[in-house]
Amino acid sequence: MPLWAVLGPTVAQGRVASGRGWWRNQADGASPAVARSEEIPMLKFRSMALLAGVALLGTACGGPEASETQAPKMTWEEFRASAVQDPEGKWIFDMDQSVDNEEELRAYFDNNVTPDQGKSHEGLAVYNVGGGAANDRKWSATQKGNLTYCISNTFGTTNKAKLVTAMNSATAAWEATASVNFIHSTSYDASCTASQAGVLFDVRPVNSGGQYLARAFFPGSARSGRNVLVDNTAFGSIAPWTLAGILRHELGHVLGFRHEHTRQSTPCFEDNNWRALTAYDRSSVMHYPQCNGTQTGDLILTSLDKTGARALYP
Numbered sequence: 001m002p003l004w005a006v007l008g009p010t011v012a013q014g015r016v017a018s019g020r021g022w023w024r025n026q027a028d029g030a031s032p033a034v035a036r037s038e039e040i041p042m043l044k045f046r047s048m049a050l051l052a053g054v055a056l057l058g059t060a061c062g063g064p065e066a067s068e069t070q071a072p073k074m075t076w077e078e079f080r081a082s083a084v085q086d087p088e089g090k091w092i093f094d095m096d097q098s099v100d101n102e103e104e105l106r107a108y109f110d111n112n113v114t115p116d117q118g119k120s121h122e123g124l125a126v127y128n129v130g131g132g133a134a135n136d137r138k139w140s141a142t143q144k145g146n147l148t149y150c151i152s153n154t155f156g157t158t159n160k161a162k163l164v165t166a167m168n169s170a171t172a173a174w175e176a177t178a179s180v181n182f183i184h185s186t187s188y189d190a191s192c193t194a195s196q197a198g199v200l201f202d203v204r205p206v207n208s209g210g211q212y213l214a215r216a217f218f219p220g221s222a223r224s225g226r227n228v229l230v231d232n233t234a235f236g237s238i239a240p241w242t243l244a245g246i247l248r249h250e251l252g253h254v255l256g257f258r259h260e261h262t263r264q265s266t267p268c269f270e271d272n273n274w275r276a277l278t279a280y281d282r283s284s285v286m287h288y289p290q291c292n293g294t295q296t297g298d299l300i301l302t303s304l305d306k307t308g309a310r311a312l313y314p
Contacts, residue, residue, distance in 0.1 A: 079109050086208055088229075092215065100225070136312065137219045138256040139180070144313055147182045147254070148199040149228075150192035155205050159235050162243060167203065170247035173301055174255060178309035182251075194224045201226035201254065213238065216250040228254070245285075245299035252286050252305075256312065259286050277308035 083093040083105060091105045099105050139147065155163055164184070171182035188198045196202055201217070206229040213234040217226050228250055234243055281304040287293040295302075301309070 076106065076109055080105065084211055086211060086215070086229075087206055090225075092211065136256065138312055139219050143200070144179065145181045146200070147180060148185045149182065149201045149203055150185055150188035150196060150199045152192035152202065152204040153189050154192075155230075159205070159232070162235060163203065163230065166243040166247050169244040170251050173248050174251055174309065177301060177306040178255070178313040180255060180313050194227055197223065201228065203228045203230065205229070206231055214246055214250050216253040218253060219256050240297050242298050248285050248301065249299050255309070257286050257308070259288065259291075277311050278304045281305065 079093070080102075083091045086092050089100075091099050091102060093099075093105065138144075149167075151160060151163055151167065153160065167182075167184065174180055175182065185199050188196055192199075192202045192204060194202060194204075204227060208229075208231045210231075210233060212231060214228065214230045216228045228247070230243075234246060238246070281287065281302055282293050283295040283302045283304075284293070285295070285299045285301050285305050287295065289296055
């Protein structure tokens with residue numbers, strides 16, 4: 001699933017849908033938030049008010065959660081109202097997830113938002129449809145060592161240089177802990193588009209109108225959806241986060257990791273398509289601070305993040 005983004009309208013009745021990405025609202029010290037798509041993760045920041053609504057029933061960091069919590073059910077109308085369309089026409093929901101059209105948005109709602117609400121879960125999570133490790137959305141043993149990407153020249157000289165540095169830092173963090181290898185194929189930068197078949201995914205600029213800072217995708221996405229889109233606001237003042245930190249989160253989605261807070265016992269429940277890899281980690285690089293997370297500085301991998309990454313990509 002974008003990086004961090006800013007949302008204007010309040011989510012219906014204080015509820016949020018699921019997503020991939022970071023939403024951003026810096027007014028009055030508001031906390032950051034995130035969103036995602038059926039096949040495209042992203043990072044977005046929203047204010048606390050936009051994410052709050054479902055009572056948080058978790059215990060101290062690392063401790064067990066309530067065994068049963070009933071999340072208020074969201075209607076289709078509320079879910080649709082909480083989604084936004086980005087400049088490429090995709091519907092963005094759950095703070096950094098996306099689907100291609102409204103029909104797919106409705107299908108996602110019917111299949112993932114309404115079923116099994118009220119069950120609590122825990123653990124660093126991988127995207128999973130159907131249950132069991134065999135249904136994890138992850139890269140194959142061959143592909144995980146050849147995660148090629150291009151960075152579009154349309155970022156401009158200054159911003160592209162910043163993006164290259166940030167991507168090098170973000171990819172190195174995941175490569176240092178899991179058996180994966182990201183490769184910047186610079187020969188494709190001049191023609192870095194969503195249809196560029198020479199790379200696994202593209203990294204391109206987007207003008208989201210302040211909706212998000214960046215967004216990404218999950219393994220299994222079609223080539224047209226395998227993009228990491230970075231808004232121009234991500235190159236401005238986003239302290240305490242950094243561009244590298246945001247990309248660490250987004251690349252977590254690229255590797256298949258869901259938001260750590262995707263559980264009914266947090267204010268930011270998304271859906272049930274995930275499998276726990278570790279114990280619950282409120283400091284995870286995949287956890288939004290405004291969803292009762294404890295990582296208030298830059299987004300970095302914790303020891304549990306590293307354990308989960310090694311478990312998925314040994």
